[in-house]
Amino acid sequence: MLKTSEAYRKSVREQKPIVYIGGKRVEDLFANSTTRSVIDATAKIYDIAFEHEEIMTAYSHLTGEKINRSLHVNRDVEDLKKRAEMALLTSQKIGTCNYRCVGCDAITALASVTWEMDRSLGTHYHERFNEYLQYLQDNDLACTGAMTDAKGDRSKRPLEQEDRDVYLHISERRKDGIVVRGAKVNQSGAIAANETIVIVGQALRKGEEDFAIAFAVPNGSKGITYICQYTPFTAERNEAEDLLELGNPLFGLRETSLMVFEDVFIPWERVFMCGEVEFSRHLVSRFAKIHRMNCGGACKVGFADLIIGATQLLVEYNGIEKIPQVREKITDMIALSETARACTWASAFKGIEEPIGSGVYLPDDMFGNIAKLNIAHGFWEMMKIAGDMAGGLVVTMPSERELKNPETKAYIEKYYKTKVPAYKRMRITKFLQHWIAGQHGPGTWHGAGPVQAQRVMVERLANLEEKKRLAKELAGLKD
Ligand SMILES: Cc1cc2nc3c(=O)[nH]c(=O)nc-3n(C[C@H](O)[C@H](O)[C@H](O)COP(=O)(O)OP(=O)(O)OC[C@H]3O[C@@H](n4cnc5c(N)ncnc54)[C@H](O)[C@@H]3O)c2cc1C
CATH class of the missing domain: 1.20.140.10 (Butyryl-CoA Dehydrogenase, subunit A, domain 3)
Known part of the structure; x- marks a missing residue:
């Protein structure tokens, strides 16, 4: 299904994420000129899907339905070419990040790796991932991708860090899922996405199983806090009397946030890697x-x-x-x-x-x-x-x-x-x-x-x- 930009905006209105920018809580993402630019840029991606269907849409390999290419698994060389054309086109049209881009590439990477894990280990990650993917496709959800850990002291492995939270990790394994702690940095557009797919940030070794994770989390989940970047461009946008005073009036700069996970529960149906260090690479x-x-x-x-x-x-x-x-x-x-x-x-x-x-x-x-x-x-x-x-x-x-x-x-x-x-x-x-x-x-x-x-x-x-x-x-x- 293809969603309109209006339906996307409505979905954002219904979310209640905890977002901070410039030292203050943002209660309404539509009311702040910078967080609004992220919504406007993402909404434009929904519009472009109708304006350039030949590039921006694909047919789901799961259902055969027409879907936004941002949620498509590349199935042949033609798909790869169209995927690259989508990246080119969206940059030309909005002059900022297509905030669905990282999530899109995480989808193809996970489709490949979960298939391989199931084959080698007898797990059921691929089936689980496909069910989740179909949910994304059926609802045309805006999905970002989180990979980059805070990493702390760069000369140390995750377990050697003074505070292991600098690498997102499992803090508890439960019967119904896992609990994760830590943070991902530089998260493009996550504040205004519907979902974020989280993947491991680096190749891990034996003993580092708690860090070998991949999962999906809805925006506004309990325990997640977003702290937005603040730059001279944020101040300029805040202060502008007319958006036309700005360099990229409607869509602004590439906006990111620090995404903190304070013991966030992830049910098993949304977990796509859990401890398989040998597949993290x-x-x-x-x-x-x-x-x-x-x-x-x-x-x-x-x-x-x-x-x-x-x-x-x-x-x-x-x-x-x-x-x-x-x-x-x-x-x-x-x-x-x-x-x-x-x-x-x-x-x-x-x-x-x-x-x-x-x-x-x-x-x-x-x-x-x-x-x-x-x-x-x-x-x-x-x-x-x-x-x-x-x-x-x-x-x-x-x-x-x-x-x-x-x-x-x-x-x-x-x-x-x-x-x-x-x-x-x-x-x-x-x-x-x-x-x-x-x-x-x-x-x-x-x-x-x-x-x-x-x-x-x-x-x-x-x-x-x-x-x-x-x-x-x-x-x-x-x-
Ligand atoms: C605008 C923007 C948008 C982004 N969007 C996303 C996003 O949506 N999702 C996401 O997951 N990430 C995102 N990123 C993160 C991006 O992938 C990282 O910034 C990048 O991987 C570098 O990581 P870092 O910022 O932690 O820098 P560092 O890892 O600290 O790197 C800084 C420098 O130190 C060097 N270095 C670091 N560690 C070592 C080491 N052990 N040995 C030798 N040299 C080292 C690096 O080569 C580099 O030159 C975004 C980044 C930017 C700038």
Whole structure:
């Protein structure tokens, strides 16, 4: 079933999560301008499903019904391609996180790993997971994904931590389910989701069974507290008289929260891994494999399209679009972004069924990692060029409110006018400021895992022995 954005908004109104932002409790997520931007962005994803059905919808392998692709398990290469297209499209349309993205990739990773666990261990996780998935699909629920633990001292394993709560873990095993304690950090959009799928944050070893968990939890469950990020953009949005003063007026920045689990009860029917440390590595790596293609690759290419488009508009507004070095710099931006786009597509096209027999498809690991690695570096480079082209105004611009102030309006119009009136130049400069003087650089670097994680994977996946053999053969070197 496909739900309308209105039905989604209604579902959020019925939830009663405990949410804090800027040191204060948010009683009504619709009344706070920042939490509202998360609802508006998620609602827009529901709208886009009707506007672009060819990309945004799929047919459930469980029921045959048309569903939102955010709740679909990738069943072939075509699905992987559409999944990446969805990430690209949603980024282009909302210029912020598709808050259903992490949950979507956790679904495919869990479908693959639960199938394998049942086969190896004789458990019933896959059947249980499919029942839960059908519930999500039947109700078209907004589902986020929680993986990143707080982690405490990074040099220590979970059991060595002074406070073991820095890794989400089982605090009690009961007849009817488990009780979990700890927290997940940087949770994109979780405050306004209907559900969160929680998976283990890293590969675990024998003895660390309490940390090897995967489960699903409804928003507003007893014991969960969300503490939202607070940035200069939060303050700016709070203070805005008109949303059009902001860089991304409707959908804002990528909003996350610290999600605290204070002894939260999870019934067995929502538990998809419970102590199977030997499968934790598979869950983490399969999630990373698919998420790097989407969040690491396609999504950021969508953002890059917006940055490049805004930069081109600005150079045209400023009258420098025909100058050769300006065209060269815009071309450099395109080359950076298209390289990541190509790796994203390659990752989807080279996808394979994993494990064989599961019916679940995952993208090519090397190309997915390379897509993320390229865009993490390329994004900073693109922002550098955009900042160069935009001129100092991108960080020195007065408020657009001055255009409504009779005492300053004439000065602003006179001195910020270029080939176009001041308001146009200021609007698109503000849009660019949101990207290049904002938080998307570090966000792109860390989202889907920090760059070092991709380097490790690339080194592991590259067949250096074969490359050495080829070189030696042609150079006439014998061992
Ligand atoms: C905008 C944004 C949205 C996000 N959304 C989500 C989400 O929805 N769900 C979710 O689960 N996560 C989400 N994340 C989390 C993201 O995946 C993590 O931020 C990322 O994995 C890095 O983890 P960390 O922030 O704890 O940094 P750290 O792990 O502390 O890493 C910081 C640096 O330290 C290095 N480092 C850390 N530990 C070691 C070690 N033992 N040895 C050597 N080097 C080390 C890392 O390589 C990195 O360079 C989001 C992040 C961002 C920025």
